[in-house]
Amino acid sequence: MSEYIATVKDGTKVKLNRGFKKFAQKFRMSKDDKIKFQYHNYLSLPIKDNYIFYEAFLGLGILDSPRALFNYLLDSKDASQYTHVWAVADIEKTGDNLKEYSEYSNVIIVQKGSDDYYKYLATCKYLINNSYFDYFFEKRVDQIYINTCCGIPFKHVGYDNHSQPVENSKDLVRNFLMADYLLSANRFMTDTLYKHAFMLEGIFQGKILELGYPRIDTILNSNTAVVYKRLENCGFDTNKKIILYAPTWRGNVNSVDFNLDGIKDAISKMSGAIDETRYQICLRVHYYLYEALAKDPDLSKFLVPFTIDTSELLTVTDILITDYSAIFYDFLITQRPILFYLPDYKDYRKSRGLYIPAKKLPGYATSDMDLVAASLTAICNDPEQYMEYYGENYYELMKKSLEGEDGESCQRIVNTILRNKNTPIAVNTLKNYKKQTLVIVDIDTNGKTFYDQLNEYLDNVNFFDNDITILVTAFKDTYNREYFNALATKIRVLEWHRLPYELKRDDSFFTREVRRTLGNSDFDEVKFIGKVSEYWAEFANNVIKLS
Secondary structure, three states, rough: OOOOOOOEEEOHHHHHHHHHHHHHHHOOHHHHHHHHHHHHHOOOOOOEEEEEEEEEOOOOOOOOOHHHHHHHHHHHOOOOHOEEEEEEEEEEEEEHHOOOOOOOOOEEEEEEOHHHHHHHHHHHEEEEEEOOOOOOOOOOOOOEEEEEOOOOEEEOOHHOOOOOHHHHHHHHHHHHHHEHHHHHHHHHHHHHHHHHHHHHHHOOEEEEEOOOOOHHHHHOOOOOOHHHHHHHOOOOOOOOOOEEEEEOOOOOEEEEEEEHHHHHHHHHHHHHOOOOOEEEEEEEEOOHHHHHOOOOHHOOEEEEEOOOHHHHHHHOOOOEEEOOOHHHHHHHHHOOOEOOOOOOOHHHHOOOOOOOOOOOOOOEEEEEEHHHHHHHHHHHHHHHHHHOOHHHHHHHHHHHHHOOOOOOOHHHHHHHOOOOOOOOOOOEEEOOEEEEEEEEEOOOHHHHOOOOHHHHHHHHHOOOOOEEEEEOOOOHHHHHHHHHHOOOOEEEEEEEEOOOOOOOOOOOHHHHHHHHOOOOOOEEEEEEEEOEEEHHHHHHHHHHHHH
C-alpha cells in the first residue's frame, strides 16, 4: 500500500507553537500533567516479571473480580512468587478495606495518580482492571492486560445506550482493544456485552475467556462470619436478616443523575413494610452515587460502605431489591428472593433500553412503591412460596447467566494466563473476516467541511463485506457530538484525545500513539475524510505498518 501523505503541511506558526510548548512544559506544566509525562518516561524502564497491578472501579478499593483473583492468588501455593500492587484513589477512606492485607509483605498499596501509581502501571507485567485506565495509558508489548469488566448488563450499555454512545463507550472500548484477555462469565455475556454493546466483533485481537466469573467465586466461597463482623463494625445489627436495596444510577458518564428524595421515600416505605425486630434495610448504591449519599444524614445509616465488597455483601443478603442494576444476575446464585422496583420503567425502557423485559425478570417487578412494600411483607412471611411462584423465570436466567459457575473460575483463569497450564478453556476471538477499514476524521483540520463527504462515503459502503471504524478527534461543539453519537448507534466510533504534553514525533512516537488509541487492532486500509495533517498521515502509515 502506498504511503499516506499530508495534504496540509504544518506551517511555521504550528511548528513554533509546538516547539515552544515542548520547551515551556519543563517549567509551566500542571502537577497532574507532569506526573503523566513521567509515566511516559517510566515506559522505558524494565518490566517487573512477577508483579501484578490491580485497579477496580477507578480506584474505589480492593473490590469486585480483581479482588477475587487477588485473593485466590494470595491463598495459592505459588503465592510467594508474586508481588501485588493495588491502586486506590483515597487510601484514608478505604482504610478498613486495606487493613485486612496489611500483614502481607508482597502487597503494595499506591495512591491512584501518584508517582508510584504511574511507575507500577508502566512496569508491572500483569495489569488487571474491571473498568479502564485513562486516555494517556498505553499497554507495553511485554505487558499482559486482563480486563474483567463489570458483569452481564441488564440496562443498555456501550453503543447500545443511545444517550451519548461515543462518550459512554470510548474509555472502555479503548481499554478492551488493548486487552490481551477479556473475562466473560459465559457466551450470553460475550454476545450481549462484548460483541454487541461494545461492537468488538472483527476488531478485537485478544482472547475472551468464558471460564466463569471471578466475583461469583466470592459469593460461593466467602466466609460469612467475616462479612457479618465487618457489617457489625459498620454499625449494622447482625442478628437481623438483611434486605439489600441496590438501585443503579441514571444519566450518563458525564452527568450522573439520581433522585435523593425518591431513595429516601423508598427506604421509608420498605422499612414500614417489615418487622424491624427481624429484618433491616441496607443500601448499596453504584460507586458513582456513593459520595453524595454518604453525606446525607438520613441515608448514611443505611449505606453499606465500599470497604465491604458487593459480592461478599450478597452472601449475607436474604432479600434483594433492585431496579436496573446487573447485581441481580450475581444474586441468582444464592437462590434467594429478588424484588424489582422500577419507578420509571416506561421512560427508562424507551430512553435507555433493557436487555430483558420486565415479564422475564426473576421476581415481581412494579413501578408502584406501595406494591413493592406489600410484596416485601409477603416475601418476609413466606419466601418459599414467592420463590416457587417465580421459579421458572429464576431458573431460566440462572441457566443463561450462571452456567458453569462452580466457585473455581479464578483457578481456571490463573491456570490459563499466569501458569500456562494446558487446561480445557473456552475462548472466543470475535473474528468476522470482513475487510477492516479505519476512517479518520480530523475535526481540528477540517472544521465543518467534512460532513457531506463522510455521509456520501458511508452511503456507498457495503457493510456485508466491510467493517468500518471511525476515529474522530475530540468533539468541538454540540453539532459534532450529536452527529457522531447518531452514527455510533450503527457504526463503531472512537474518539481520540491528544496527550497533555509534547514529544519528539519519530516512528516510535507514532507506533505508541497507534497502540494508545487503537490497542492491538489490525486494519486493511485507512481512509481520510477531508484534508490530512502531517500528524494523521504518519499515524495512518503506522496503522498499516503495525497491522
